[in-house]
Amino acid sequence: MNQDILSYIMNHAGSLSLQEILVNFIAAIAVGGVIFLSYRFSHSGxxxxxxxxxxxxxxxxxxxxxxxxxxxxxxxxLGMVGALSIVRFRTAIKDARDTAYIFWAVAAGICCGISDFMIAVLGSVVIFLLMLVLGNIQGNNRYLLIVRGGAAAGEKIEQAVQEVYGGKARLCVKNSARESVEYIYELSQKLLQRTENVDISERLFQMDSVETVDLVSQNDEITS
Structure with missing residues (x-):
């Protein structure tokens, strides 16, 4: 029994002809090009x-x-699995969609490597069309309102911010020093759109002790 298993393992090398290898790689290049275009169209900025x-x-x-x-x-x-298991990847993924693209590339390569071109082509076309429709969906942007001023103006700053945003501005950080104070509020994009006619900077700068007012966009892509 053991000899039969060993004989089966040694005799099933699955060697491919040069023509089959070339066809597999041509298909992989074509499918990889589809993945390349899909990633380019669904990512921007x-x-x-x-x-x-x-x-x-x-x-x-x-x-x-x-x-x-x-x-x-x-x-x-089995030997290849053991060799690849020692590899550790440390590349940070900026977007959750990147993980899906990695699996797509690996799956497409597997299909092309075993000459299953029908699954590789049909699967890639379906995913490509889906990403054209859904690929540009972005997460909800969040904004940070950062106000710095004199310690004496702390209560006035809190009151002014809550009045402008109807009490929906969420206080995340309050840094207090002997002569200064800093507030960091989190604002939603919808909240900013509802109050776009009100200039919060102008309202706060009416206070003599307010030094700076910063509005920072915070989203999945990059903080700017």
């Missing part, structure tokens, strides 16, 4: 990373290469 996008294309080809090497050789596949 500071969130888009050209290097990461190229890496997705390369990941599709590398996965195809690995699958061509493994074939249906069970011994080789």
């Amino acid at each position: 500071a969130l888009y990373s050209g290097k990461f996008n190229v890496s997705l294309w390369m990941l599709t080809l590398v996965t195809t290469l690995v699958m061509c090497v493994i074939g249906n050789n069970i011994a080789l596949s």
Whole structure:
């Protein structure tokens, strides 16, 4: 029994001809191009990373290469799993969608590596169309209102901010010193839109001891 299992493992190398390998890589290049375009269309601004996008294309080809090497050789596949298990990735993912693109590239490479082009093409087309529709959906932006002024104006600053925003401005941080005070409020985008006709800076600068008023956008892409 053990000899039969060993014989099966050693004799099923799954070696591919040169023509089959070329066809697999041509398909991987085509599918990787679809992934490349999808990522480019669904990401914009500071969130888009050209290097990461190229890496997705390369990941599709590398996965195809690995699958061509493994074939249906069970011994080789187990050895490859053991070798790859020592790899540790430390690249920070800026967008949750990037993880989905990585899995897409790996799955497409696997399909091309085993010559299952139908699943690779149909799956990539469906995901591509879905990302065209949903890819530009962004998270709700949050804003931070930062006010710095003299310690004597603390109560007036709190009162003015709550009056302008109807008591819906959430106080996150209050830093107090002997002669100064700093407030950091969190505001939603809808709240700012409802009060866009009111200039909070002008209202606060009417107080002599207010020094600075900053409004900072905070979202999933980048804090600016």
